[in-house]
Amino acid sequence: MTKTKPISHPFLLLLVLIAHAAMMILVALSFGITAEVVKLACIVLTADFIGSIILQFVQREACTVDTVLLLVIGMSTIYQSCFGGLEFALKHFAFGVGAFLMCQASYLVTRNPYRAERMKPLWYALFFGLVAAIRFLTGSRSMWIDLGFITIQPSEFVKPVFVLICASSIRTQLKKASFLGIHFVPDNLLLIFCTGVIAVLQWWCRDLGSLPTFLAVAGFAFLLRFCYLREKISARLMIFLILCVIAAAVFAWKAAPAYVQERLHSDIWADMSGTGYQQVKALTAIAEGGWFGKGAGNGTLIRVAASRTDIVFSTICEEWGLFTGMMTVILVLFLPASILTVPPRSYYHSGLAVGVAAVFMVQMTLNIFGSCNLIPFTGVTIPFISQGGSSMLASGILAGFLKAAQAPVLTDRSTAKGGA
Amino acid sequence: MAGKQKKMQRPSAPQLDISAPRSTRRAGKWTALLLTCFILALIYLGYTLISKAPLYMAKSGKTTYGKVLDRDGDVLFDGSQPLTNYPPGQFADVGNLVGDTSGQMSNTVVAKHIEELANYSFTYGNEAGDATLQTTLSHRANKTVYNAFGDKNGAAIAYNWKTGEILVCVSRPCVDIAQGYANLESMPSGSLLCKAFFPTVPGSTQKVSTLIAAYEAAGVTGVNALEYTCEGSWVNPNGDAINCHQAYGHGTQDLQQAFENSCNPYFAQLVQSGIAPLSSIIGTYTRMGYAVNGQKAETLNLDGITINPASTKLSDANNFETEWGALGQGKTLVSPYQLMLWQGAIANGSGSAVQPYLVKSRTTPTGETVELASVRRTPQLFSAQAAQAVKDVETLNSTHHYYVSFDVYSCGCKSGTAQVNDGGREYENSLLAGFCLDDRAPVAFCILIEERQSWDITTAQLARILLDAVSGIS
Numbered sequence: 001m002t003k004t005k006p007i008s009h010p011f012l013l014l015l016v017l018i019a020h021a022a023m024m025i026l027v028a029l030s031f032g033i034t035a036e037v038v039k040l041a042c043i044v045l046t047a048d049f050i051g052s053i054i055l056q057f058v059q060r061e062a063c064t065v066d067t068v069l070l071l072v073i074g075m076s077t078i079y080q081s082c083f084g085g086l087e088f089a090l091k092h093f094a095f096g097v098g099a100f101l102m103c104q105a106s107y108l109v110t111r112n113p114y115r116a117e118r119m120k121p122l123w124y125a126l127f128f129g130l131v132a133a134i135r136f137l138t139g140s141r142s143m144w145i146d147l148g149f150i151t152i153q154p155s156e157f158v159k160p161v162f163v164l165i166c167a168s169s170i171r172t173q174l175k176k177a178s179f180l181g182i183h184f185v186p187d188n189l190l191l192i193f194c195t196g197v198i199a200v201l202q203w204w205c206r207d208l209g210s211l212p213t214f215l216a217v218a219g220f221a222f223l224l225r226f227c228y229l230r231e232k233i234s235a236r237l238m239i240f241l242i243l244c245v246i247a248a249a250v251f252a253w254k255a256a257p258a259y260v261q262e263r264l265h266s267d268i269w270a271d272m273s274g275t276g277y278q279q280v281k282a283l284t285a286i287a288e289g290g291w292f293g294k295g296a297g298n299g300t301l302i303r304v305a306a307s308r309t310d311i312v313f314s315t316i317c318e319e320w321g322l323f324t325g326m327m328t329v330i331l332v333l334f335l336p337a338s339i340l341t342v343p344p345r346s347y348y349h350s351g352l353a354v355g356v357a358a359v360f361m362v363q364m365t366l367n368i369f370g371s372c373n374l375i376p377f378t379g380v381t382i383p384f385i386s387q388g389g390s391s392m393l394a395s396g397i398l399a400g401f402l403k404a405a406q407a408p409v410l411t412d413r414s415t416a417k418g419g420a
Numbered sequence: 421m422a423g424k425q426k427k428m429q430r431p432s433a434p435q436l437d438i439s440a441p442r443s444t445r446r447a448g449k450w451t452a453l454l455l456t457c458f459i460l461a462l463i464y465l466g467y468t469l470i471s472k473a474p475l476y477m478a479k480s481g482k483t484t485y486g487k488v489l490d491r492d493g494d495v496l497f498d499g500s501q502p503l504t505n506y507p508p509g510q511f512a513d514v515g516n517l518v519g520d521t522s523g524q525m526s527n528t529v530v531a532k533h534i535e536e537l538a539n540y541s542f543t544y545g546n547e548a549g550d551a552t553l554q555t556t557l558s559h560r561a562n563k564t565v566y567n568a569f570g571d572k573n574g575a576a577i578a579y580n581w582k583t584g585e586i587l588v589c590v591s592r593p594c595v596d597i598a599q600g601y602a603n604l605e606s607m608p609s610g611s612l613l614c615k616a617f618f619p620t621v622p623g624s625t626q627k628v629s630t631l632i633a634a635y636e637a638a639g640v641t642g643v644n645a646l647e648y649t650c651e652g653s654w655v656n657p658n659g660d661a662i663n664c665h666q667a668y669g670h671g672t673q674d675l676q677q678a679f680e681n682s683c684n685p686y687f688a689q690l691v692q693s694g695i696a697p698l699s700s701i702i703g704t705y706t707r708m709g710y711a712v713n714g715q716k717a718e719t720l721n722l723d724g725i726t727i728n729p730a731s732t733k734l735s736d737a738n739n740f741e742t743e744w745g746a747l748g749q750g751k752t753l754v755s756p757y758q759l760m761l762w763q764g765a766i767a768n769g770s771g772s773a774v775q776p777y778l779v780k781s782r783t784t785p786t787g788e789t790v791e792l793a794s795v796r797r798t799p800q801l802f803s804a805q806a807a808q809a810v811k812d813v814e815t816l817n818s819t820h821h822y823y824v825s826f827d828v829y830s831c832g833c834k835s836g837t838a839q840v841n842d843g844g845r846e847y848e849n850s851l852l853a854g855f856c857l858d859d860r861a862p863v864a865f866c867i868l869i870e871e872r873q874s875w876d877i878t879t880a881q882l883a884r885i886l887l888d889a890v891s892g893i894s
Contacts, residue, residue, distance in 0.1 A: 287542070
């Protein structure tokens with residue numbers, strides 16, 4: 001058997017350092033070599049080194065996720081520090097570090113699929129705990145818990161927990177129950193129930209922005225289960241499924257509440273100072289930025305609300321250019337794409353990986369295409385790029401799942417039967 | 421060491437786990453599918469952002485604008501400098517057609533092409549050169565026709581029925597964009613809209629449409645042989661009177677005579693007789709682009725400028741409203757543009773007009789000139805036989821009644837007097853729709869003079885001025 005020679009870890013670190021150094025040169029060209037620029041450069045480059053050293057102490061078999069994570073968090077810190085003027089984004093950086101650590105932690109928890117599967121009752125408990133927190137601890141129909149010194153968005157943490165619930169082993173799928181002559185898999189029934197709970201909760205909170213993300217995760221979870229159990233999908237069944245999805249989408253479109261309908265049908269150019277304000281500003285900023293941007297810190301979109309979160313893609317494009325904006329998005333895509341180079345080592349990890357891919361890509365779609373007026377605008381974040389502690393930490397946890405999916409499979413010590 | 425080996429088995433990368441290799445591969449496939457869809461959408465997003473960037477800049481007012489020129493390079497709008505730099509009256513004849521960037525008018529050349537006029541490119545930003553739109557208008561001819569209206573209001577539009585180029589399009593009163601909008605409150609009503617694109621009561625020019633419908637239903641020979649008597653008034657089966665402008669009547673006439681006399685009783689009897697069943701008339705009208713009885717008709721489009729379709733109400737052949745509508749009064753409305761378009765389809769004898777266009781070419785801010793002109797035809801509006809027959813009738817009408825006005829030109833036309841009720845105020849408009857077959861001025865045209873009095877300039881005189889003005893324009 002031929003063995004692929006992996007790219008060495010120091011070499012990858014060098015690539016990260018070069019990328020960050022190149023960005024810092026552009027920052028220096030915009031701001032000059034000031035103390036603030038030197039401080040930012042030192043922090044980002046030192047973080048690269050320290051991050052790399054930490055990785056020596058945890059599993060290193062799957063270095064793609066770690067490398068991309070280091071690169072993205074550093075880039076994101078530089079972006080957020082330069083928007084509208086140079087000021088080190090300490091909070092963002094701190095959450096970036098937190099996300100990196102969360103990634104390592106969630107990797108350690110989920111790298112053994114048998115153990116992660118056995119912990120499923122805990123995931124369900126966490127899920128319902130978070131749902132209860134949103135229902136009873138958040139403000140009036142909002143998604144935020146205000147602790148005074150910090151605000152937490154528990155719905156962000158529901159995402160990784162939901163991905164854990166969606167992942168399933170073959171052994172679990174083979175455990176069937178029967179009620180009134182109907183055979184079913186209890187795990188699947190629970191998943192449907194949890195998806196329903198999420199939908200009702202989002203409806204109650206009047207914040208349907210994240211619902212497509214959850215539905216996508218659940219949808220792909222069922223597709224994976226379906227694929228395994230039937231081995232081969234018949235064309236007729238596939239058409240039926242597609243028609244069901246279309247019918248559900250049409251129903252959702254028609255049944256959407258008034259404020260959603262308003263967003264679906266609004267013409268941003270007809271109401272440039274009202275409902276279309278953010279998108280008009282975002283699109284104009286991209287146009288002003290052109291291919292290579294106005295230069296770090298020279299943007300004006302920062303004055304618009306949510307410029308660091310919901311319309312962050314436009315803010316990057318304005319200062320760094322559309323080319324850099326697109327490259328940043330593609331870089332984030334490297335995270336879910338990593339499973340194409342090193343496939344998941346178990347059925348359980350497949351579920352995790354596809355769930356994370358769905359979360360990342362649906363969120364980026366909603367954020368980028370929404371702010372650019374190609375789809376209705378919703379307030380969701382781009383993983384690791386947008387400002388927001390809850391989102392950053394949750395994304396870190398999700399990245400850990402991807403890393404776990406590429407880790408070597410550990411044997412199950414409790415039982416020798418069944419696959420994961 | 422041995423214990424650690426028991427705990428972990430590390431298979432090499434290609435060796436997949438245990439029991440579900442196909443499923444794990446499918447996970448990769450689903451992820452690849454997601455990624456592919458996302459990347460494709462990203463490419464589309466990039467393309468959209470780059471191509472629409474001038475629009476974003478223009479709509480948010482963050483760029484300067486280029487020029488709109490006439491066919492000879494004369495400036496019709498200039499966004500690169502204050503319009504007050506131009507001599508007074510420079511834009512007086514085209515203000516409500518070409519428009520400006522003030523946002524006061526939304527159905528103009530500038531408003532509809534604001535994206536192409538933005539001096540911005542995604543690559544060069546606002547440093548790019550001058551964007552330019554060249555129109556097919558002849559500013560010289562346009563001014564001549566505009567001035568010929570004197571103190572009368574109305575509209576005139578003409579296009580080359582062979583090539584589709586709009587040569588003249590004026591609408592009075594007209595805002596002088598160089599003077600700005602400080603006196604917006606005191607501007608005459610209608611200054612900000614081009615009446616050539618707005619449906620109005622067509623008067624007897626509607627008889628052209630009714631005649632086409634009759635030809636299509638009953639054949640040319642049959643209709644031409646029809647004779648009805650006009651005694652100054654005709655009472656329909658419901659007891660309603662259709663009056664003729666000739667109080668003593670025209671006597672017994674055939675179609676050509678009735679058309680030349682513009683005899684209302686003749687055409688009312690034609691509609692009522694059933695020779696051309698009402699359903700057939702409705703069918704022809706619908707193909708011509710009328711919104712009949714509230715049904716939806718396609719909005720016309722002239723390089724982005726929208727023109728509401730003609731409309732009428734035809735419910736019962738014995739009904740006064742139906743007969744009156746078929747004579748071009750009452751609830752029948754047609755824009756001068758559409759009357760001109762039909763004349764184009766008659767002039768070429770095919771029943772399908774060459775599609776008019778106004779924007780000839782555009783020069784991008786980076787200096788690249790893109791030709792936008794192309795000869796395209798409308799769908800078949802009516803049959804070629806009907807077109808040819810109406811062409812003959814109109815040509816004879818012109819020869820018999822307009823030989824003084826059109827002496828050196830070979831023309832065909834139909835006049836009309838429209839009874840307008842404008843919010844209780846009643847007045848009459850004069851219209852003339854026709855075509856010229858002469859190679860010097862192969863145009864189809866429509867003239868509208870509002871509230872024309874007997875001592876005012878006639879539509880035929882205006883048409884002659886128009887023909888002289890466009891004569892020789894290649």
